[in-house]
Amino acid sequence: MKKGANMPGHYFTSKAAAAIPVVPVTPESLSGWRGGLDARQRAWVDANGFRAKPGSVCLLFDDHGAIASVATGFPDDDGSAIWDWATTAKALPPGVYKIAPDGGPLDKDRAEQAALGWGLHGYVFDRYRSGTDKKKKSAKAADARILVWPNTADAAFVLSTLHAIWLVRDLINTPASDMGPAQLAAAAKAVAKQRKATISVTVGNALLEQGYPAIHAVGRASAQAPRLIDMTWGKKGAPRVTLVGKGVCFDTGGLDLKSSSGMKLMKKDMGGAALVLGLAAMIMDAGLAVRLRVLIPAVENSIDGSAMRPLDVVPTRKGLTIEIGNTDAEGRVILADALAEAVTDAPELIIDCATLTGAARVALGTEVPALFCNDDEMAAGILANSAMVSDPLWRLPLWQGYKSQVDGKVADVTNAPEGSFGGAITAALFLERFVQPKTGEAPPWAHIDMMAWNTASRAGRPEGGEAMGMRALFAYLAERFGA
Ligand code: BES
Ligand code: ZN
Ligand code: ZN
Numbered sequence: 001m002k003k004g005a006n007m008p009g010h011y012f013t014s015k016a017a018a019a020i021p022v023v024p025v026t027p028e029s030l031s032g033w034r035g036g037l038d039a040r041q042r043a044w045v046d047a048n049g050f051r052a053k054p055g056s057v058c059l060l061f062d063d064h065g066a067i068a069s070v071a072t073g074f075p076d077d078d079g080s081a082i083w084d085w086a087t088t089a090k091a092l093p094p095g096v097y098k099i100a101p102d103g104g105p106l107d108k109d110r111a112e113q114a115a116l117g118w119g120l121h122g123y124v125f126d127r128y129r130s131g132t133d134k135k136k137k138s139a140k141a142a143d144a145r146i147l148v149w150p151n152t153a154d155a156a157f158v159l160s161t162l163h164a165i166w167l168v169r170d171l172i173n174t175p176a177s178d179m180g181p182a183q184l185a186a187a188a189k190a191v192a193k194q195r196k197a198t199i200s201v202t203v204g205n206a207l208l209e210q211g212y213p214a215i216h217a218v219g220r221a222s223a224q225a226p227r228l229i230d231m232t233w234g235k236k237g238a239p240r241v242t243l244v245g246k247g248v249c250f251d252t253g254g255l256d257l258k259s260s261s262g263m264k265l266m267k268k269d270m271g272g273a274a275l276v277l278g279l280a281a282m283i284m285d286a287g288l289a290v291r292l293r294v295l296i297p298a299v300e301n302s303i304d305g306s307a308m309r310p311l312d313v314v315p316t317r318k319g320l321t322i323e324i325g326n327t328d329a330e331g332r333v334i335l336a337d338a339l340a341e342a343v344t345d346a347p348e349l350i351i352d353c354a355t356l357t358g359a360a361r362v363a364l365g366t367e368v369p370a371l372f373c374n375d376d377e378m379a380a381g382i383l384a385n386s387a388m389v390s391d392p393l394w395r396l397p398l399w400q401g402y403k404s405q406v407d408g409k410v411a412d413v414t415n416a417p418e419g420s421f422g423g424a425i426t427a428a429l430f431l432e433r434f435v436q437p438k439t440g441e442a443p444p445w446a447h448i449d450m451m452a453w454n455t456a457s458r459a460g461r462p463e464g465g466e467a468m469g470m471r472a473l474f475a476y477l478a479e480r481f482g483a
Pocket of ligand 2: 253301330
């Protein structure tokens with residue numbers, strides 16, 4: 001794993017000596033905490049107007065003028081403890097700190113949320129800064145705020161989570177000029193190699209020979225050949241868990257070209273692929289008792305003379321034909337082939353992640369990914385864990401009443417139903433057609449339609465790529481398949 005100021009390990013230490021205690025104080029616990037201070041400190045706290053406002057910090061000094069301890073404000077109901085801790089870490093001067101709650105050590109979950117938030121405050125994407133700028137940054141990194149591992153936290157879990165988030169964000173933030181299908185496959189190979197997973201990549205015309213015509217159709221107009229990444233890890237007899245991620249390395253819209261503003265962020269259209277790679281890394285790091293498979297169709301939705309056209313009919317791995325109602329609805333077309341393959345080895349469950357529709361963002365905004373699921377028990381499990389780890393998801397229905405909207409006029413299905421209502425649902429219903437195996441029942445399947453991008457910067461969440469829903473999905477899988 002990479003080391004250095006930009007990696008999460010940089011923000012932690014196990015040496016508690018000389019660390020400055022940080023005391024989380026809520027509006028409710030404020031008067032009790034204040035009462036425990038000496039008269040001079042009390043006067044200082046009052047003079048500073050410290051009211052335990054979430055995100056505020058109050059430094060307390062010793063007789064020599066050195067920082068003796070720090071109080072940091074938290075809401076009474078610290079449901080968003082991760083981000084509160086990221087805010088606190090950012091607000092502190094450089095130094096080594098330890099969390100010292102008034103009422104004894106934090107429980108395991110809170111300690112892990114605190115460490116996660118602390119680590120996340122340090123994420124920056126500065127790979128493309130030139131020399132002078134970088135030097136300025138690394139001088140800053142040398143002055144980092146470092147946290148003594150809270151001893152109730154599982155440090156391996158926290159670091160694995162942080163590394164996965166770093167990976168997902170870096171992959172998304174990297175410009176499409178350096179993150180095409182080939183580089184995405186290289187990134188997947190690196191994840192596989194570090195954890196001794198096997199991986200194969202089917203490239204270009206080999207997609208046609210091996211029965212992935214839809215992936216080929218979407219990606220063939222790009223200078224970089226389309227490909228299917230297929231990673232496997234874990235014991236053979238273990239329950240099969242298959243993750244599928246939309247890997248559109250850049251989405252121009254194809255011949256149905258996007259507008260400038262619509263196209264601008266489309267380097268993030270491989271966010272689903274990045275997310276399943278991060279999730280896979282966490283699953284392998286934790287040694288979950290699963291036979292893991294990761295399928296990533298990686299393409300660029302681009303334009304040349306070979307580009308697919310509106311009303312072209314594209315064959316698929318499953319045999320169903322797709323009428324291209326709109327070349328910009330490319331994600332579901334590549335996922336069709338990947339999902340058709342995913343169901344063939346009778347998995348215990350399938351999860352796909354995709355920056356699939358603008359409609360999901362209209363419905364839920366940019367921060368809440370939509371969850372679609374054909375199995376109520378699985379949906380409830382995912383949502384319960386999502387709430388537990390404060391990583392939001394919201395369920396939308398696979399409303400069968402809209403199923404006929406996905407029917408094609410000349411082909412079996414259309415990738416772009418007429419009319420613009422319920423676009424996230426009809427996209428999910430399209431995918432559902434490919435999760436249905438030729439014979440027998442569909443496996444439990446969850447589909448996550450997400451933004452994968454922070455539209456503004458907040459502590460621990462800078463503007464740019466984001467691993468939305470990854471911690472929720474991991475918590476669900478760890479609960480089911482934990483060692
Ligand atoms: N990658 C986009 C969806 C997207 C856009 C996600 C903006 C997040 C933010 C996808 O390929 C797309 O363009 N979908 C179209 C589908 C339509 C043509 C049926 C959409 O959502 O407009
Ligand atoms: Zn598109
Ligand atoms: Zn797209």
